[in-house]
Amino acid sequence: MIKLDGVGQVFEGRAGRVQALDGIDLHVQENEFVTLIGRSGCGKSTLLRLIAGLLPPTYGGVAVAGEPVTAPRRDVSFMFQRPALLPWRSVLSNVMLPVEISGGDLDRKKYVERAHELLELVGLDGFERRLPHELSGGMQQRVSLCRSLIRRPKVMLMDEPFSALDALTRTELSEELQRIQMELATTIVFVTHSIEEAVVLADRVVVLTPRPGRLREVVEIDIPRPRSLGQNAHLTEVAQISAHLHALLAEKQAEIRPVDAR
Amino acid sequence: MTNRSWLTTSRSAAVLLPILGLVAAIALWWLAIVAFSIESFLLPTPGAVAAKFLEQPGYLLQQTWVSFLETILGFGLAIVAGVPIALLIVRSVILERLVYPLLLAVNAIPKIAIAPLLVVWWGFGQLPKVLMVLLVCFFPIVISTAQGMKSTPAELVELLRSLKAGKAQEFFKLRLIYALPQVFTGLKVAISLAVIGSVIGEFAGATEGLGYVITSSGATADVALAFAAIALLSVMSIILFYGLVLLEHLLLPWAQETR
Numbered sequence: 001m002i003k004l005d006g007v008g009q010v011f012e013g014r015a016g017r018v019q020a021l022d023g024i025d026l027h028v029q030e031n032e033f034v035t036l037i038g039r040s041g042c043g044k045s046t047l048l049r050l051i052a053g054l055l056p057p058t059y060g061g062v063a064v065a066g067e068p069v070t071a072p073r074r075d076v077s078f079m080f081q082r083p084a085l086l087p088w089r090s091v092l093s094n095v096m097l098p099v100e101i102s103g104g105d106l107d108r109k110k111y112v113e114r115a116h117e118l119l120e121l122v123g124l125d126g127f128e129r130r131l132p133h134e135l136s137g138g139m140q141q142r143v144s145l146c147r148s149l150i151r152r153p154k155v156m157l158m159d160e161p162f163s164a165l166d167a168l169t170r171t172e173l174s175e176e177l178q179r180i181q182m183e184l185a186t187t188i189v190f191v192t193h194s195i196e197e198a199v200v201l202a203d204r205v206v207v208l209t210p211r212p213g214r215l216r217e218v219v220e221i222d223i224p225r226p227r228s229l230g231q232n233a234h235l236t237e238v239a240q241i242s243a244h245l246h247a248l249l250a251e252k253q254a255e256i257r258p259v260d261a262r
Numbered sequence: 263m264t265n266r267s268w269l270t271t272s273r274s275a276a277v278l279l280p281i282l283g284l285v286a287a288i289a290l291w292w293l294a295i296v297a298f299s300i301e302s303f304l305l306p307t308p309g310a311v312a313a314k315f316l317e318q319p320g321y322l323l324q325q326t327w328v329s330f331l332e333t334i335l336g337f338g339l340a341i342v343a344g345v346p347i348a349l350l351i352v353r354s355v356i357l358e359r360l361v362y363p364l365l366l367a368v369n370a371i372p373k374i375a376i377a378p379l380l381v382v383w384w385g386f387g388q389l390p391k392v393l394m395v396l397l398v399c400f401f402p403i404v405i406s407t408a409q410g411m412k413s414t415p416a417e418l419v420e421l422l423r424s425l426k427a428g429k430a431q432e433f434f435k436l437r438l439i440y441a442l443p444q445v446f447t448g449l450k451v452a453i454s455l456a457v458i459g460s461v462i463g464e465f466a467g468a469t470e471g472l473g474y475v476i477t478s479s480g481a482t483a484d485v486a487l488a489f490a491a492i493a494l495l496s497v498m499s500i501i502l503f504y505g506l507v508l509l510e511h512l513l514l515p516w517a518q519e520t521r
């Protein structure tokens with residue numbers, strides 16, 4: 001579904017060149033759940049933006065559904081680290097934004113119904129007419145999740161979507177996300193800072209090295225689904241894999257960071 | 263504690279407090295005249311000013327209407343001219359560099375210095391006053407609109423791009439609406455300046471309007487009349503300002519809480 005071939009990204013900034021990504025080869029299968037971990041600043045968000053067509057790669061090829069990516073696609077949704085809601089739109093109207101932007105070819109009424117369903121799913125029924133500033137951060141992030149689901153995307157790119165949520169909501173939403181993924185046969189690339197979340201959600205965990213971001217290791221997770229951040233997080237398998245991933249991340253820290261250490 | 267919260271939160275207090283302030287100021291004014299026995303040709307009593315107004319309410323309201331029209335027309339023109347220019351400035355860096363210093367230079371000119379010129383060019387009618395209002399309002403409107411258009415958060419722009427929104431959609435569904443609270447900030451600054459602009463315009467040469475009433479009352483040493491005109495000017499300013507505040511509340515309910 002997603003193909004990255006030798007992808008690299010170099011930013012030319014005022015402070016000089018930053019090699020954010022280098023030599024990324026990755027094939028994500030249809031209906032696969034891939035989580036992406038790596039130290040802060042290693043290029044995870046950049047990688048998602050390349051797949052989304054928000055940024056052209058400096059070199060290498062990016063393809064989604066067999067077509068090279070040159071611009072954003074309607075069947076790919078992007079969920080940002082922050083809720084990114086329009087402050088003047090009600091919850092419902094924020095969820096409907098993608099439909100509105102796609103324009104006339106969509107059956108609006110059907111989508112309004114779907115928006116209500118999605119909001120109910122994430123526990124926000126009754127809040128449809130509220131404005132974003134009347135919601136808590138976690139509630140806003142759930143609205144953002146609904147928005148990214150409204151067009152039934154084939155690919156969902158999610159940039160630390162649950163990092164601002166409390167543990168319980170996070171557990172619930174990640175279970176919901178797995179359910180939605182199975183139901184819609186969505187392909188998901190999910191960036192997270194939480195190693196456990198990465199392990200519990202993923203079919204494969206991709207570990208990036210910092211500066212430049214390269215593939216360090218791709219770890220297959222063979223634990224039967226559905227999995228829960230609540231009950232399964234303490235399984236020995238999860239613990240073992242987490243420990244391994246932790247070691248991978250820490251190893252890079254020791255090797256690359258000391259120059260900066262004061 | 264309960265007293266304090268009533269004063270800060272209740273709606274009737276929000277109306278009563280400004281009135282209380284006004285009444286106190288008038289009482290102080292009156293007390294000062296009595297206490298220091300100030301001559302009435304220097305400073306009239308509040309009562310004398312009110313009496314002056316009641317002597318010829320039709321005439322004074324007519325003059326108020328003249329100044330009001332000049333103010334509104336100039337203000338409207340400043341919006342019609344200023345907003346598109348702000349949009350152009352935001353669209354193009356080249357244009358910004360070309361136009362911005364010019365705008366600054368024009369704004370730096372004391373408007374009073376231009377007023378007599380406007381009279382020379384366009385006479386004693388309404389046009390030079392409207393242009394003067396336009397001149398004083400233009401800059402704050404351009405600056406605040408441009409600022410507002412630039413303040414769109416990058417993440418929202420990226421969101422719209424990820425949804426494959428076109429340039430027009432990005433503009434109308436995001437940038438323009440996002441700029442509105444700041445546009446209103448500029449408008450509120452401009453509306454107070456607008457009233458001043460119309461008075462300056464009338465000072466330089468006019469046959470009607472509140473500014474004209476003030477200058478001509480100087481000739482006859484009718485201080486009470488001048489005060490009546492000044493009072494009408496400030497009432498007009500206040501009404502225009504709060505009109506904008508009300509409009510902002512109605513149009514941008516979402517902007518209130520996010521401040």
Ligand SMILES: Nc1ncnc2c1ncn2[C@@H]1O[C@H](COP(=O)(O)OP(=O)(O)OP(=O)(O)O)[C@@H](O)[C@H]1O
Pocket residue numbers: 011012013018020038039040041042043044045046047
């Ligand atoms: N537009 C840009 N211009 C210049 N440099 C950039 C730009 N975007 C990202 N970078 C640089 O690229 C590198 C990777 O950034 P990126 O945002 O992808 O990191 P990340 O892995 O998502 O970090 P975090 O976990 O903190 O979100 C960083 O060093 C950053 O400074």
Ligand SMILES: [Mg+2]
Pocket residue numbers: 044045046081159
């Ligand atoms: Mg990031």
